[in-house]
Each structure stands twice: as structure tokens, then as C-alpha cells.
């Protein structure tokens with residue numbers, strides 16, 4: 293009997309562990325956010341939230357309105373958290389060579405070096421910074437992933453110098469000199485491919501950001517039992533799992 | 549204004565006058581909500597800035613109540629831009645806000661950064677439900693009022 297119980301306990305624990313790791317949003321220690329602004333005549337827009345829990349970062353980066361294709365393939369937008377400098381996006385005066393394009397190098401005194409690569413998969417270190425395969429692909433995309441924060445990025449977030457930069461311009465929007473120039477980072481690529489398009493400083497949130505909206509509607513009562521039942525999202529789930537009869541006869545106010 | 553917790557919320561143009569509960573987040577990170585009775589008050593999310601303090605102060609109220617009764621925020625959708633919202637605070641002061649706009653969002657695609665994101669001034673968010681689906685009995689949407697502290 294005892295043996296059986298102990299044996300049975302294993303899958304139960306395993307299930308509990310799965311339930312825990314699958315929970316959508318553990319309360320973060322600190323959340324950061326930014327609405328990205330346009331650089332170099334970019335027409336794109338973007339937002340990012342970064343929730344830090346322990347040494348894990350959960351990033352949701354949403355980008356849209358960017359150039360869609362590059363050499364007949366989805367345009368790869370390399371994107372990073374830069375840090376360790378002034379924590380700002382470069383002003384037009386950052387264009388030192390006068391080609392009307394602020395290159396990544398010209399922007400560095402403002403936003404610093406790459407501290408994290410916001411890759412779509414795999415490596416998030418600066419080493420993946422120019423890997424086009426793990427850049428954001430095409431005009432609009434979302435990167436939603438959790439990874440371990442390195443010390444440089446942690447420090448930059450704390451110091452307020454962490455700046456999100458999404459790279460990759462439409463070459464047609466550049467000056468003639470800009471169109472002719474090669475990338476300051478990868479000479480095999482045109483300057484447009486690696487120059488900054490969107491930029492925003494990561495700021496600590498004014499609140500601990502709630503997950504999603506609010507359950508401020510009481511599910512319509514259809515039965516006669518008005519007994520005080522516990523309400524909440526959980527009950528709604530139970531009611532659904534209980535099948536059609538339960539749903540038809542739902543008697544309590546499950547907040548939904 | 550400095551940080552001082554809210555006590556009551558009054559919206560004269562739609563006849564709202566309610567005490568404010570102070571509620572936090574659930575285990576899963578979503579907002580705790582007030583009770584479901586017809587006399588349930590509205591609530592202030594105690595993780596958000598105090599009303600009058602810099603940032604978006606977040607308040608919640610049910611659109612309806614148990615037994616098909618009206619909730620404290622039943623008329624939020626009728627709240628017009630320019631209307632005044634008064635929040636009394638524990639320090640005895642009143643923060644007066646002006647309604648900027650209202651917006652309806654699907655709960656599946658709720659724009660958390662737009663609603664809860666940083667603001668340069670003191671702002672207020674009033675949240676209730678919308679999008680009632682008679683087939684399921686659920687409310688699929690949230691309705692959000694954006695208001696700014698009166699200068």
C-alpha cells in the first residue's frame with residue numbers, strides 16, 4: 293500500500309511542476325518598457341516590455357511597418373539591447389560623416405555597445421548580434437521569449453543606460469551617399485542593412501504591470517441557485533470542463 | 549501631488565459614487581477584482597501609482613453583478629470626454645481628473661503597455677468589461693477610460 297502511494301506520488305508531483313512552469317506570468321521583480329521611436333527616416337514602430345524575475349528576462353518585442361524584403365527574402369532586422377553609454381537615442385547631429393545616415397557606430401556614443409541580442413531563437417549574447425538568420429524577419433513580427441540576463445545587461449537596466457535598437461532601413465529612403473555606402477559593421481552588407489531604424493530607452497515601469505485585462509464582468513446568471521459560490525477564472529474553467537449541462541445551468545457568477 | 553492612497557471615487561456625470569478597495573495581483577499576475585454583489589465597490593490596484601501621483605493609476609469596477617443587477621461601472625461606456633472624475637485621498641486632498649477618451653479592447657489582445665505603461669503626467673485608468681456574449685455568458689472585451697489630472 294505504502295509502496296503504491298509513493299509510486300503514485302511521482303506523477304502527481306510531476307504534474308504540479310508542469311503546472312507551475314506553465315503559468316503564464318509569474319509576478320516579476322521589476323519590469324521595464326519602451327515605446328520605440330524612429331531613426332534615419334524609418335517608417336516603423338515598436339514596443340517592448342522586459343520583465344525581470346531573478347536572472348531571467350521575459351521579453352515581448354512587437355515591431356511593425358519595417359521594410360519587408362531584402363534580396364527577394366524576408367528582410368532580417370538584427371535587434372539588440374545596447375548599454376553602458378548615455379542611455380539615449382542618437383540625435384541627427386550624431387551623423388559625423390555627413391551621409392545623412394546615423395550608422396550603428398555613429399550611434400554608439402549615445403546608446404553604447406550591444407549587451408544582449410534580441411534574437412528570435414538561440415544565442416542572446418552580443419556574439420549573435422549580426423546573425424541575420426535570428427533577426428526579426430520581414431515587416432512585422434513579435435519576439436516573445438525568456439532568457440538568462442547577463443551581468444552587463446543587468447547593470448545597464450539598473451543604471452538606466454539600456455537602449456533597444458532595431459536595425460535595417462529601406463535603402464530607397466537613403467541619400468545617394470548612404471545608398472552607395474557599405475555597412476560599418478559588416479562590409480559585405482550595404483549600410484542600410486545594419487543601420488538603426490527604431491530606438492528606445494528601457495525605463496522601469498511606474499507599476500508592476502498586470503498580465504492582461506481585468507475580469508470585471510460577472511457571467512450572466514441563468515439558474516435559480518444564488519448561493520454564495522467562490523468566483524473567479526478557476527470556476528469558469530471548471531464549468532467548461534463539466535460539459536454542456538453545467539454550462540447551460542451555470543448558476544454562479546464566474547468572473548470572466 | 550504626492551503619493552496618498554485613494555478612498556472614494558465620484559463621477560458626477562454618470563452618478564457613480566463608490567468607496568475604493570485596495571487590491572493587488574493574483575498568483576498568475578492578473579488583476580484581483582472586487583466582489584460580484586450588486587453593492588460591490590470599485591477598486592484601486594495598489595501596485596499602480598496613487599491617483600494624482602505621476603503615472604497611470606488603475607481602478608476597476610464590474611459592469612454588472614450577480615442576479616443580472618448593475619455593477620458600479622455599468623455606465624462607464626456613457627462617460628464622455630471632458631467629464632470630471634474626483635478621487636478623494638487619505639491625506640484629505642481630492643485629485644480631479646478629466647476624461648480623455650474611452651477604448652474597447654479584446655481581452656485576448658489587451659494592449660498592456662498602452663493601458664499600464666508609463667506616462668509623463670498623473671493619469672487615471674478606469675477598467676470594466678464589455679463585449680457580452682449571450683451564447684457563452686462571458687464578457688470578451690474590456691472597456692478602458694483614459695483620464696488626465698486636471699491642471
Ligand SMILES: [Cu+2]
Pocket residue numbers: 370371372373374406457458459
Ligand atoms: Cu543594435
